[in-house]
Amino acid sequence: MSRLDGLYQQLILDHNKSPRNFGKLDPHSHYSHGVNPLCGDDYEVTLQVSPDGIIEKSAFVGSGCAISKSSGSLMTSAIEGKSVADVLALKDRFLNLLICDTVTEDDRAVLGKLAVLEGVKKFPARVKCAALVWRAIEDALSESAVQTISTE
């Protein structure tokens, strides 16, 4: 598989074309706005978190490249029904996937479909695209929620 084929896999192209959970939850309990100032990628992430800390619903909306958009689609599909603690752990594992050479089969198994974005590792300029929505959700779930975050 060429490096480009590894980046633009069918699953990514599919989520880019038909993003899941694309919109804004109203009402929502958590919110963040993620932007990449240098490239202009721009997404709002909204969450509905239950009182006992379970992500009941999540959504994202905005504009950006195929990598950032498919990452938002895959992320919101992956986190529903998970606890806040589990989502934050998943976030760490996902961000490691994008940059670390020490990713194990176990990591990939836990990440499931999210592991399809590992191809960005060979495109350092695109890591921030895949990370943007995850930085936004990290921000939305943090106690000192800042409303706009950036990955540059």
Place this chain on the structure above:
Amino acid sequence: MRELFDKTQWIRDQFPVLKRKVHGHPLVYLDNGATTQKPQSVIDRVTRFLSEEYSTVHRGVYLMSQESTEFCETVRSTIARFVNARRPEEVIFTSGTTAAINLAATALGKSVVTPGGEIVITQMEHHANIVPWQQVALATGATLKIAPIMPDGSVDLEAFERTLTPKTQIVAFPHISNVLGTVNPVAQMTAMAKTVGAIVVVDGAQGIAHHPVDVQAMGCDFYCFSAHKMYGPTGVGVLVGRYDLMDQLPPVQFGGDMIETVTFEKSTFAKLPAKFEAGTPPITEIIGMGAAVEFIESIGWNYILGHDQAILNYALAGLETIPGIQLIGTAPGKSAIISFVMDGVHPHDVGTILDMEGVAVRVGHHCAQPLMGVYDVPATIRASFSVYNTESDADGLLSALQKVRHYFQ
């Protein structure tokens, strides 16, 4: 056309970097709007200065320092001639276009701009010609007004004229738009601004390598540009300003070189150009910039202008054959800066796929976010051509764009 491209090969041979491969493909360098590659003459001049002649300027009584000073002052005269300034003292060395605009804006903000005054810019500005004026408006209580452009990317001259009022103190606009390629009618716009007595600042970042510049014929008060977009080194640029005006303006940066006498109680300031050149200047880069001007003059404006239009038309004709491409900026007489978007594909994805084919373009908002808003696009792909680009470079772009459709139908 044939003859033009034969000369291009002679020019290409002077740029060693153009021989390199990127991801296994010959480099197709089409990001000249961001920065240009360097010819051997500039590389050699900088190398010789650093290895045989290096010394500081304006300070030493020793021979080498006197030589360095002479080299730099000769470049000042060369640049004054290159842009037809009235005298060499009208050439102020800065770190680049952004620093030149900031210098002009800060000095004018401290002296000319008043509460209730108006500063006029256009919708096509680079951030470097927006943000400094926003800051001046904030600091002074002046208002920043935006003159609109037409759908093709040319300034709406009637609306521009209506934006000007007796309160207008500053008018700033680009010579050539870094996104649209529009070549603005600088002399005409300046004449309009002068009817209300405004000071005119021209952002020449894209203009300087693509069009002959005659600041006296343009009539502008300031013209700003960088060396690195005209085949010279990074870290140096020029503010060309009208002598009688700059002589009245207050200095902006303070320190060595810009003073006349200093006591602990007070200081008096040097005359132009030293007044605006505090600290040790980028000596090596200035000397490299001199070689860059000589390189441009060795090619000649007839060739540069002819090649610019020939490569533009060739690339545009090719882009027409690719479905789903929308051009952003189609003003008549535009320069060879081509911005476009592709249906259903984000510019960043295009940029990555083009890079894998060895094609270097800029994707993004090009430091012109408000202009992206005018065209309602988040970003564009920009192919910007230079004197060393050939038909084969344009073909490389076109075939790489076909590859994009392999992933994004």
